[in-house]
Amino acid sequence: MYEEFASTLAATMWGDYDETPSRTTDTPTITDVDTLVIDGNFPWTIVTIETDAGIRGIGEAYPAPGVHEIITDYLRPVLVGETPLDVERLYHLMRESLSGRGSQQGIGTTAISGVELALWDAAGKALEQPVYQLLGGKMREQVRIYADCHAGDSMVEAADEGQPTDVYRPEAYAEAAREAVDEGYDLIKFDLDVPSGGEIQRKSRHLTEAEIDHKRALVAAVAEAVGDEAEYAFDLHWNFAPESARRLCAAVAEYDPIWIEDPVPPENTEAMAALAERVDVPILTGENRYGRHGFRDLLESGAVDFAAPDVPKTGGIAESKRIAELADTRYCALTPHNIGSPVATMAGVHVGAAVPNFLALEFHAREVPWWDDLIEREKPLIRNGRITVPDDPGLGIELDWDVVEAHRKR
Ligand SMILES: [Mg+2]
Structure with a gap:
């Protein structure tokens, strides 16, 4: 039944826009769309688009339940028979097809994002141009990468309901910071919502003075370890209420962090804006926002200093560029969130290359030793905290399918 709906949808939309699209050249036609999951430090959800021209587009969706089903059951019928060169038209067609089922935000948008990345890759390969060129050209030869750092247990374990048994030591933070800077990164990030010992108010989002003191010590240790090198x-x-976030920001302001990320819950822009007004540290948010509409109120209200969309979640490459343009109307920089494989990372690189107000792209897989092995390319991809923008067609990388297979999640 859905396939019937999908097949009539395109016709309906042609009615809205144009009866029959004319083509300037012979265009490849999409024959299949599928996904597979690589078992990385997150379940990296790779999207593949096959065409009758033998070109395969590779994308990635942010890990989320149901993405495979949405892509194969709902989006594939919309896409098969279309040309991947029509990236923006197909983006709107996909949104239309999921209208009322999550095309504005949530996992529907995540699924659409993954396909959008693969469409750009296929389009670039078909036109023999890198994605940044299709976006209007590159502003820079290298894209700055920032390192997500961990010291000790992962954040997920630490955020457990029970009382923490291990407290994160400032020395461990200093050591981890030094290690990342010695690898060449000049921008690093740590979790600060970590056990301080004796948390009693997690549900109330309240921080005791003792907890704030502990977090201040972690920040001080990182600041001292890296000095002005990063x-x-x-x-x-x-995790925190505005009252606690404000006290914490005041306590760490003297160490001049480049930003404090997601201090308060993500859905209330007014609360975030009120906090931003009262603190002396820059605020970053965005990984839970979808599309330009998800960022509009954040930016218009001055709630954030840095906009951090997740490219394979917020709507994809073109939507991230539009978010960057929106951020630029407030003179805010783009700092995309990224927990993905080299595919998602390279999508962020092309966005970062193509927008003027880009600052840095996250890298969250330093602990995955085979991250670089996933691609057929000179290694490592990240050198001295930078990725050189590739001039190869599409996203500019090819997956090594043997390595993918070896790490494939069944
Ligand atoms: Mg974050």
Whole structure:
């Protein structure tokens, strides 16, 4: 039944826009769309688009339940028979096809994002141009990458309901910071919503003075360890109330963090704007926002200093560029969130190359030793905290399918 709906949808939309699209050249036609999952430090969800021209587009969707089903059951019928050169038209067609089922935000948008990345890759390969060229050209030869750092247990374990048994030591933070800077990164980030010992108010989002003292010590340790060799940021993962976030920001302001990330829960822009007004540290948010509409109120209200869309979640490459343009109307920089494989990372690189107000792209897989092995390319991809923007067609990388297969999640 859905396929019937999908097949009539395109016709309906042609009615809205144009009866029959004329083509300037012979164009490849999409024959299949599928996904597979690589078992990385997150389940990296790779999207593949096959065409009758033998060109395969590779994309990636942010890990989320149901993405495979949305892509294969709902989006594939919309896409098969179309040309991947029509990236923007197909983006709107996909949104239309999921209208009422999550095309504005949530996993529907995540699924669309993954396909959009693969469409750009296929379009670039078909036109023999890198994606940045299709976006209007590159502003820079290299894209700055920032390192997500961990010291000790992962944040997920640390955020457990029970009382923490291990407390993160400032020395461990200093050591981890030094290591990342010695690898060449000049911007690093640590989680700061970590156990301080004796948390009693997690549900109330309240921080005791003792907890704030502990977090201040972690920040001080990082600041001292890297000196002026690197900028450093801290992530709070939406855990705290404005009163506690304000006190914490005041306590760490003297160490000049480049940003404090997600200090308060993500859905209330007014609360975030009120906080931003009262603190002396820059605020970053965005990984839970979808599309330009998800960023409009954040930017218009002055709630953020840095906009951090997740490219394979927020709507894709073109939507991230539009978010960058929106951010630029407030003179805010783009700092995309990224927990993905080299595919998602390279999508961020092309966005970063193509927009003027780009600052840095996250890299969250330093602990995955085979991350570089996933691509057929000179290694490592990241050198001295930078990725050189590739001039090869599409996203500019090819997956090594043997390595993908070896790490494929069944
Ligand atoms: Mg974050």
